[in-house]
Amino acid sequence: MKHLIDITEWTKEELETVFSWTLTMKKHPDPGFKPLAGRSVALYFEKPSLRTRVSFDIGIQELGGNTTIVEQFMAGIGTRESVHDVANTLNGFVDAMVCRLFNHQTLHELRQWSDMSIVNALTDFSHPCQIMADVVTLKEIGLWNDGHFTLTWVGDPNNVLQSWLEMALFYPIKVIVSSPDIPTAFQSWFDDPRMKDRLTWIQNPKQAISLADVVYLDTWISMGQEDEAEARLAKYAAYQVNEEMTGYMQDHAVILHCLPAKRGQEVDDFTMNKFKPVIFRESENRLHVQKTILGYLLEPVRMAWFCSQFPQESTSPLVKA
Structure with a gap:
């Protein structure tokens, strides 16, 4: 079984x-x-x-x-x-x-x-189901490259990032986490020798995005965290991926979002609409x-x-x- x-x-x-x-x-x-x-x-x-x-x-x-x-x-x-x-x-x-x-x-x-x-x-x-759908999406659009790519996570490190890091144990994916700090729950990943030279923290989101083949977004306020909404919005305000921020992306890079998106928080309308084809392909997958x-x-x-x-x-x- x-x-x-x-x-x-x-x-x-x-x-x-x-x-x-x-x-x-x-x-x-x-x-x-x-x-x-x-x-x-x-x-x-x-x-x-x-x-x-x-x-x-x-x-x-x-x-x-x-x-x-x-x-x-x-x-x-x-x-x-x-x-x-x-x-x-x-x-x-x-x-x-x-x-x-x-x-x-x-x-x-x-x-x-x-x-x-x-x-x-x-x-x-x-x-895990989300990340497996993400991999299929990257294979379809030609960015998987047998796992040889850089994924930049922007915003609140959460359960979706956890599954991406687990996937990176099987493939040579490089992961950049761009957030105000490294949450205690993820420190063990940064100390893990299996992720040596493949997991980095870059506080500056513009710098982190400029290095990415894939930029990954998720809500800053997950289910069960509604009481923390005000503090979280203040903490991650500088990490909104918007029209200005996407200007730092490489030409071939894409944005993935596991949805639901909170437009006006972690992402703006311009960015969601620009990357709509890949984001909703990701959803369908x-x-x-x-x-x-x-x-x-x-x-x-x-x-x-x-x-x-x-x-x-x-x-x-x-x-x-």
Whole structure:
């Protein structure tokens, strides 16, 4: 049984398989291919969601699976019922559980107490599905270069940055963090010998952006941080990526944003509109990569068979048709 809780629990070969299959299935859509027929997936949400909820729901249905939405007010995981009891209950109903949670540890507990595949659809700690969609996007637009590129993170270091750093353990990605300071939670990454000469902090955002192939943005006020809004807006005011700031970017560089964007805070209208094609391609790719993730976890042989029909485009060193 496989799960997607942290990118670091996977291998590079597994990641490459998902990326390859995602590109193949996106290029060759087949409404008759239903590898998840007879499979059911629970989508569990403690947090509000647009892209995650719709992309997983639609994607699983496109692959022939059944979905059911479970929200915190309904089940009350850890409050109304223990994690143990929720896990054992859903274990009798579904094959996988996709979770958008606050507490990352809950994912590990769900895995401990059930036989379901557990998929991390965002926690306060990490967001692996987003970064896997980002990689697919960079492959499509020609900036991936086998991981040989520089990504500049501008603003508040958070769960999305955490997953980018995890991805950088498998590829030669150089990461620049541009923020007023280095949060304590990320200091261990700067001390990690595996990231030597590949992770740097540059306080000046204009300098940091000028070195980037990819500039990455996210909101300064994540879900659950609303009480800190005033202080955060003041802290990161100089880090808004706007029309003036984009003038420091290299000509080939792009901006990615995991959305939702708070226009007028971390980004302005000009920048969002200029990079709209890549940002909303990035958003759409959540659908495509998550279909592959569920297919890989639940029906890898069927997925391998389908993608093997396009051998010049799709390879997997792990799963044979």
